[in-house]
Amino acid sequence: MHISEGILSGPVLFSGAALAAAGTAAGLKQLDYDRIAQTGILSAAFFVASLIHVPLGPTSVHLILNGVVGLLLGWGAFPAILVALLLQALFFQFGGLTTLGVNTVVMALPAVICYYLFSPFINKNQTIAIISAYACGFFCVFLSALLVGAALMFTEKNFFEISTMVVAAHLPVMIIEGFITMFCILFLKKVKPSMIVH
Amino acid sequence: MKKLFLLKLNCFKYFSFFTLFLLIVFSADFASAHRVVIFAWMEGNMVFTQSQFSDGRKVSNGLVQVFDFKNNLLLKGKTDPNGDFSFKIPKITALNIVLDAGMGHQGHWKLSEKEIKSSMGENDQKSVPEKNTPRMDITFQKEPLLSTKGENNKTPDSAVLVDKKQLEQMIEKILDKKIHPITRMLSQMQDKGPTVNDIFGGIGYILGLMGVAAYFLSRKKE
Numbered sequence: 001m002h003i004s005e006g007i008l009s010g011p012v013l014f015s016g017a018a019l020a021a022a023g024t025a026a027g028l029k030q031l032d033y034d035r036i037a038q039t040g041i042l043s044a045a046f047f048v049a050s051l052i053h054v055p056l057g058p059t060s061v062h063l064i065l066n067g068v069v070g071l072l073l074g075w076g077a078f079p080a081i082l083v084a085l086l087l088q089a090l091f092f093q094f095g096g097l098t099t100l101g102v103n104t105v106v107m108a109l110p111a112v113i114c115y116y117l118f119s120p121f122i123n124k125n126q127t128i129a130i131i132s133a134y135a136c137g138f139f140c141v142f143l144s145a146l147l148v149g150a151a152l153m154f155t156e157k158n159f160f161e162i163s164t165m166v167v168a169a170h171l172p173v174m175i176i177e178g179f180i181t182m183f184c185i186l187f188l189k190k191v192k193p194s195m196i197v198h
Numbered sequence: 199m200k201k202l203f204l205l206k207l208n209c210f211k212y213f214s215f216f217t218l219f220l221l222i223v224f225s226a227d228f229a230s231a232h233r234v235v236i237f238a239w240m241e242g243n244m245v246f247t248q249s250q251f252s253d254g255r256k257v258s259n260g261l262v263q264v265f266d267f268k269n270n271l272l273l274k275g276k277t278d279p280n281g282d283f284s285f286k287i288p289k290i291t292a293l294n295i296v297l298d299a300g301m302g303h304q305g306h307w308k309l310s311e312k313e314i315k316s317s318m319g320e321n322d323q324k325s326v327p328e329k330n331t332p333r334m335d336i337t338f339q340k341e342p343l344l345s346t347k348g349e350n351n352k353t354p355d356s357a358v359l360v361d362k363k364q365l366e367q368m369i370e371k372i373l374d375k376k377i378h379p380i381t382r383m384l385s386q387m388q389d390k391g392p393t394v395n396d397i398f399g400g401i402g403y404i405l406g407l408m409g410v411a412a413y414f415l416s417r418k419k420e
Binding site for chain 2: 002003004005006007008031032033036037039040043044047048051083084087088091092093094148151152165
């Protein structure tokens with residue numbers, strides 16, 4: 001999911017950075033005192049999640065967790081993911097500093113979209129909550145994969161081919177993320193419902 | 199209540215079927231790590247490269263492109279299933295070796311002109327023997343290396359003249375052979391992935407930022 005440095009063209013990098021800046025500004029504006037701890041903890045979770053490799057057949061995939069981050073933070077996902085990605089780029093050399101903006105948009109924009117799509121259903125009855133939480137985790141990664149395809153389209157020129165490749169590669173992640181989001185939300189609903197209700 | 203429970207159970211069943219189906223259909227070997235690393239070293243006039251993902255998997259069928267310092271493409275090729283790719287040095291210039299593992303994953307390795315010259319220097323001169331190369335005389339007093347026993351009796355004090363260049367080449371060849379496994383090991387150790395220090399350092403930064411944000415927002419509140 002992390003796009004390396006030296007692949008994308010200037011305009012893509014620039015518009016990615018601009019979008020990420022706008023999203024982060026919106027997120028920071030909405031951030032109030034009571035939600036700082038939540039944002040920080042989810043940012044830390046996102047930061048570490050990429051290191052968790054889930055062995056799967058001959059290969060292994062890593063978690064992204066942007067579904068959970070989006071569902072719980074809304075626009076706050078932008079600053080949380082930006083900080084986590086910056087630290088990942090500095091400490092782990094995942095992605096890079098020039099692609100930070102693009103990578104932030106790739107992972108945070110779907111989080112915000114999924115927040116608007118699915119958060120209204122989380123407070124409904126259990127079955128609907130389960131389905132929408134799973135769908136949130138699933139579609140968040142799916143949308144991210146599409147955005148990677150879109151970002152690479154300008155350098156590799158074939159949106160459909162790249163997107164199918166990225167989506168196919170991340171299908172296992174989507175499925176696992178769906179389950180993780182589902183269990184997270186169910187757990188929080190039981191233990192700390194105030195974290196979900198906005 | 200029981201109805202609701204059954205509905206839930208059904209729901210889970212469908213999920214697991216769907217999941218299993220997808221896992222079976224799409225569990226092919228796809229690349230989904232975050233980072234690829236290419237490591238290159240030279241032996242004589244060959245450059246060897248090895249490529250792997252951050253989780254240690256080798257990059258199979260990754261595109262390797264070799265550029266000179268002016269960014270002209272000199273040659274390209276694909277890595278084998280072990281992540282290896284080797285090529286003959288196309289010309290004596292600084293080389294930038296770029297690995298493209300697809301889906302936005304790219305790695306670089308640079309070889310400077312100096313490194314290449316020092317590795318290639320001997321091989322170039324091999325074909326053009328100079329007249330005034332310094333010769334080194336190695337004299338074998340009793341057991342000359344290159345003579346049989348019979349000859350030994352005839353010429354007990356035979357002197358074998360070994361060209362200095364030849365000797366250097368011989369040593370270099372043997373050294374290359376001996377060093378090869380070590381270079382390979384080093385290339386595998388190159389990428390160890392994030393350490394515990396990195397992880398806790400990152401979490402520490404996030405907690406610190408939380409503190410900064412809390413500080414400013416609490417001042418606003420007052």
